[in-house]
Amino acid sequence: MSEHEHGPREPGRTCAGARLHIVTGKGGTGKTTVAAALARALASDGGRVLLVEVEGRQGVSTLFGVPPLPYEEREIDSVPGGGSVFALAADAEAALMEYLEMFYGIRRAGQALTRLGAVDFATTIAPGLRDVLLTGKATEAVRRREGGRRRPEGPFRYDAVVMDAPPTGRIGRFLNVNSEVAGLARVGPIRNHADRVMEVIRSERTRVHFVSLLEEMPAQETRDGIAEISDLGLRVGMVVVNMVRPSLLSEAGLAAAAAGEIDLEALATGLKAARLDDADALSVSLAREVTAHALRVRLERRVRGELADTGAPMLDLPLVEGGVGRAALEALTRRMIEQGVRL
Amino acid sequence: MSAERLDVDALLDDPSTRIVVCCGAGGVGKTTTAAALGLRAAERGRRTVVITVDPARRLAQSMGLASLDDTPRPVPLPEGATGSMHAMMLDMKRTFDQVVEEHADPERARQILANPFYQTLSTSFSGTQEYMAMEKLGQLRQSGEWDLIVVDTPPSRSALDFLDAPKRLGRFLDGRLVRFLSAPAPSGAFRLLGAGVGLVTSILGKVLGTQLLNDLRAFVTAFDTVFGGFQERAERTYRLLQAPGTAFVVVAAPETDALREASYFMRRLATDAMPLAGLVINRTHPLPEGAGSALDADTASASADALAAAGEHPETVAALRLHADLVRTHLRERELRDRSTADHREVPVVEVPALPEDVHDLDGLRGIGRALAGG
Numbered sequence: 211m212s213e214h215e216h217g218p219r220e221p222g223r224t225c226a227g228a229r230l231h232i233v234t235g236k237g238g239t240g241k242t243t244v245a246a247a248l249a250r251a252l253a254s255d256g257g258r259v260l261l262v263e264v265e266g267r268q269g270v271s272t273l274f275g276v277p278p279l280p281y282e283e284r285e286i287d288s289v290p291g292g293g294s295v296f297a298l299a300a301d302a303e304a305a306l307m308e309y310l311e312m313f314y315g316i317r318r319a320g321q322a323l324t325r326l327g328a329v330d331f332a333t334t335i336a337p338g339l340r341d342v343l344l345t346g347k348a349t350e351a352v353r354r355r356e357g358g359r360r361r362p363e364g365p366f367r368y369d370a371v372v373m374d375a376p377p378t379g380r381i382g383r384f385l386n387v388n389s390e391v392a393g394l395a396r397v398g399p400i401r402n403h404a405d406r407v408m409e410v411i412r413s414e415r416t417r418v419h420f421v422s423l424l425e426e427m428p429a430q431e432t433r434d435g436i437a438e439i440s441d442l443g444l445r446v447g448m449v450v451v452n453m454v455r456p457s458l459l460s461e462a463g464l465a466a467a468a469a470g471e472i473d474l475e476a477l478a479t480g481l482k483a484a485r486l487d488d489a490d491a492l493s494v495s496l497a498r499e500v501t502a503h504a505l506r507v508r509l510e511r512r513v514r515g516e517l518a519d520t521g522a523p524m525l526d527l528p529l530v531e532g533g534v535g536r537a538a539l540e541a542l543t544r545r546m547i548e549q550g551v552r553l
Numbered sequence: 554m555s556a557e558r559l560d561v562d563a564l565l566d567d568p569s570t571r572i573v574v575c576c577g578a579g580g581v582g583k584t585t586t587a588a589a590l591g592l593r594a595a596e597r598g599r600r601t602v603v604i605t606v607d608p609a610r611r612l613a614q615s616m617g618l619a620s621l622d623d624t625p626r627p628v629p630l631p632e633g634a635t636g637s638m639h640a641m642m643l644d645m646k647r648t649f650d651q652v653v654e655e656h657a658d659p660e661r662a663r664q665i666l667a668n669p670f671y672q673t674l675s676t677s678f679s680g681t682q683e684y685m686a687m688e689k690l691g692q693l694r695q696s697g698e699w700d701l702i703v704v705d706t707p708p709s710r711s712a713l714d715f716l717d718a719p720k721r722l723g724r725f726l727d728g729r730l731v732r733f734l735s736a737p738a739p740s741g742a743f744r745l746l747g748a749g750v751g752l753v754t755s756i757l758g759k760v761l762g763t764q765l766l767n768d769l770r771a772f773v774t775a776f777d778t779v780f781g782g783f784q785e786r787a788e789r790t791y792r793l794l795q796a797p798g799t800a801f802v803v804v805a806a807p808e809t810d811a812l813r814e815a816s817y818f819m820r821r822l823a824t825d826a827m828p829l830a831g832l833v834i835n836r837t838h839p840l841p842e843g844a845g846s847a848l849d850a851d852t853a854s855a856s857a858d859a860l861a862a863a864g865e866h867p868e869t870v871a872a873l874r875l876h877a878d879l880v881r882t883h884l885r886e887r888e889l890r891d892r893s894t895a896d897h898r899e900v901p902v903v904e905v906p907a908l909p910e911d912v913h914d915l916d917g918l919r920g921i922g923r924a925l926a927g928g
Contacts (some may be wrong), residue, residue: 232653237580244692267810271656315816321788327730333727376581383677392675398762425733427580455878473868480869484856493846496872503875506908529879 220550224447225252228417228552230352230410231372231447234381235421236428240452242269243534243542244421244527245297246373250539251546254294255370257553259324260351261286261297265376270297273534276433281305283351289543296368298347302333306344309403327394338383338390340439342404345387347412348373349410378420378428378435385411385418386442404422417447422517424451424510436520448524451514457507459490467504472497525549555892559831559901561926565594565701569798573830574695576706577804577816582835584830585921586707586804586894588640591924592616592915594701595638602639602698604689605705608683615912616640623647625693628915635762637906643707645685648823652688661775670765680718682707694793696827723787731773738828748874773857775855781840785879800830800847805808805893807837807886812893819897831901831924834890838882839906850880 222469225231231248235241242263249261263270268278279299286552298450307320328427332339352371357364376384383390391404410416420441422432436446447539459467466472474493479491481496517524527545531539564570575587584605602625613621616628618640625639630875653671665671675681686707693702718720721875723732747928751920758766793799793912802820805815815832840846857873894902905924912918 229652235580238806252840256674267629269810288698325729326733327725327728330721330731335722338677340679364901375650390677394670394896395762395765397764400762400765426611439912458874460867461869463868463871476866477869480860480866480872482858483866484869484873486848486852486856491844492848496845498843499845499879500839500872502909509910515806 211308215439221448221525222251222546222549222551225551225553228350228369228415228447229332229366229368230413230416231370232375232381232411232416232418233372233421233450234375234378234387235452236423236431237377237452239421239423239428240527240534241377241421242374242450243266243274243539244419244450245372246273246473247527247539247542247546248291248551249289249295249370249372249542249546250289251551252372252553253289253295254291254543254547255552256292258367260368261295261375262348262351262371263297263299264300264348264373265298267421268485268512270299270374273539275536288344293517296350299422300344302340302343302346303329305347306332306469309346323427336394338387338394338404339400341384342387342400342407345373345385345411346403346407348408350540352410363433372391373416378431380443381418381435383437385439386445387411398538411442414445419447419450420522421452423453423454426509426513432517433520435520446520446522448525449520451517451524451526454526456531458505459504463506464504467497467500468508470501486511509535525551556832556887556898557901558902558927559833561590561593561903562597563832565599566597567588568700570701571798571799572690572702572704572793572800574704574706574715574794574799574817575804575833576801577586578806578811581806581811582806582905583804584705585882585918586802586833586835586925587703588612588616589867589912589918589921589925590802591638591640591703592630592918593703593926594703595636596634596919597700598635600637600699601701602641602693602704603703604641604643604686604693605645606618606686606707611911611913613640613642615914615918617915619898630915641687643682643689646675646766648689649681650683657775661904664775665772668768668772668775669822670768671776674772678722680714680722683715683718684722684787685788686715687793691790691793713818714824716794716821716827719787720791723785726776731769795825795827797828800828802833804833806835807889809889809893812889814892816896819900829900832894832897833905834902834904836907837886837904838879839904840880840883841876842869845876848876848880848883852875853880894897 212359233241233245233248235244246261247382249259251260261270263279271277274297276286280296281299281301283292283296283298286297289295310320322331333343334340348371351368354367355361355364356367373379387404388408393399395401418434420435422428437447457464474497477497478489478493481492486492496536525546528541530541557576564573575590577583589718591601595601601870605621610620613619618626618628621640621642623641623644628638628640630638645812650666653665657665660767686704688925693699773822788909799826803818805811819832853873854877857870857877861870894900903925912921912928
């Protein structure tokens with residue numbers, strides 16, 4: 211695989227040349243934050259990047275500190291270097307109406323369909339229809355050119371599209387719109403639309419990135435997800451290891467602490483030197499914390515090894531203290547660029 | 554400031570508690586919480602069954618089972634246990650098939666089960682999983698074999714889906730669209746729709762395609778005569794959740810999204826008069842026991858910096874910095890919790906501290922149960 215040739219220092223190079231980036235991860239891994247930082251990093255060379263949210267949670271607007279996003283592509287950030295990030299909160303119902311109008315010119319029938327329950331059916335109940343509407347919106351943005359359909363050779367409207375996708379547990383079904391929809395429609399217009407969407411998702415210029423933590427469950431889901439995505443014939447991009455905390459202990463210190471062999475006396479001497487009260491009792495209390503930390507570091511290393519076994523390039527992002535705000539987002543963007551992320 | 558503590562043992566020991574539903578956002582440890590509650594109840598003497606939805610392999614193994622399936626399997630408890638524990642995994646297609654077989658004559662059942670639209674409906678309609686989880690719950694409740702049923706809810710886009718999806722699906726199956734599509738010729742009722750019937754039919758034909766329309770018509774014709782009141786069925790199980798004997802346990806983790814989701818859900822339970830037992834916050838970072846609890850983060854950091862500047866006692870420096878991190882994490886989590894639960898002060902809360910490793914065996918699960926009970 212070509213990713214390996216670049217070595218571990220520049221995992222982000224798997225992004226080069228890709229036009230659609232699909233970001234997934236177990237709940238709680240910071241998927242939206244990673245997708246936002248990725249969009250900013252891709253825009254850092256002056257590009258125009260669209261960040262698409264599909265879960266209706268308005269996570270993107272919260273993150274960038276802007277009012278809730280409408281169903282409309284809107285510039286939300288300009289990146290040093292002249293690039294800009296646009297955002298869209300894709301909504302299945304609005305996408306359906308748009309689709310009906312674009313292909314059938316029947317927007318006015320929307321009301322009747324709503325009253326019949328047809329819209330409810332298409333956007334919340336029918337398997338795959340909701341997904342194909344949402345992925346359809348993102349893939350349309352990938353294909354869109356300046357000047358519209360009349361200028362098929364015009365430049366692309368966006369240099370890249372980043373999708374904040376559903377969690378890992380549902381990503382295979384979400385992206386495999388063809389087979390999802392096939393149960394309902396083996397032929398016909400829905401199927402044709404699904405085929406067009408699938409063409410973009412299967413393209414060699416699409417990457418599926420996984421966000422994980424150095425914990426067992428998210429890592430297990432990442433490994434299962436990578437296997438599933440590969441089986442579908444889609445291209446796995448990076449594993450983004452999020453919220454990485456540095457170990458504060460030396461190797462020897464870690465080994466001793468994990469084994470529960472902490473030199474309490476030395477610890478207490480240090481605490482006395484720092485003029486802290488009750489140094490002996492404090493040393494016992496702190497030693498327990500150090501042991502718990504050492505056990506966690508040991509587990510994290512094992513988990514990291516298991517993630518590395520997938521063969522996907524791994525990009526580390528640090529834990530940002532005090533929650534993710536503007537400054538944190540900028541720091542994460544820099545870390546991505548340093549690790550080779552660019553258009 | 555601090556809410557009342559959730560008394561898990563009182564809840565589990567109360568013989569009138571018959572159903573415990575664990576719900577919350579994805580990734581907060583719902584399934585583990587459900588299994589731990591089930592085990593604790595069993596070891597305190599109750600005949601318990603835990604229904605999970607797609608559990609991690611490791612969790613099944615931690616209960617001493619290679620895998621889980623549609624039948625409640627006994628979990629081997631240590632000798633001397635007074636109660637019993639069974640665990641099962643929801644198989645939505647099988648559950649749906651059973652419902653069909655139970656209510657239709659064999660010929661009609663065969664027709665339904667073979668219909669392409671039914672096959673999609675029973676395996677991948679959003680809402681089917683939630684619907685069938687409720688159906689299964691109703692079945693287990695009726696069987697009378699268990700005196701406590703612990704339910705782990707499906708991983709949905711939103712925790713509210715567990716309450717809403719079954720009704721939505723029921724409404725669809727009973728609804729106008731299905732009747733409209735299945736009617737060979739448009740009937741008078743649809744004139745009320747405000748658009749010409751011909752127009753709507755032609756649009757649906759264009760958008761859906763004729764093959765789908767035909768499958769759907771065949772399905773509805775077979776299905777409708779069998780059931781009729783699909784929506785009513787959904788409402789009946791919904792009422793079961795409001796009945797005395799049901800307790801909701803909302804599960805969260807100390808993260809903004811998970812707590813926000815928990816807060817939505819608690820508000821919804823109150824609106825629908827559903828009995829909320831309490832809130833479980835998993836994976837928290839409590840202050841250390843002992844003398845460390847009195848050492849604040851700033852003092853620890855300053856002391857570490859001073860020692861480091863002098864180039865002395867590197868292991869003490871590391872320990873103090875670790876401690877400062879832990880205290881800051883703890884304070885941040887507490888602030889987050891207080892902010893998110895400000896509207897739900899009357900809801901009892903229990904926190905389960907983060908463990909360095911995931912649960913691997915019954916002992917681990919028992920440990921979680923102890924933490925849930927505050928021990």
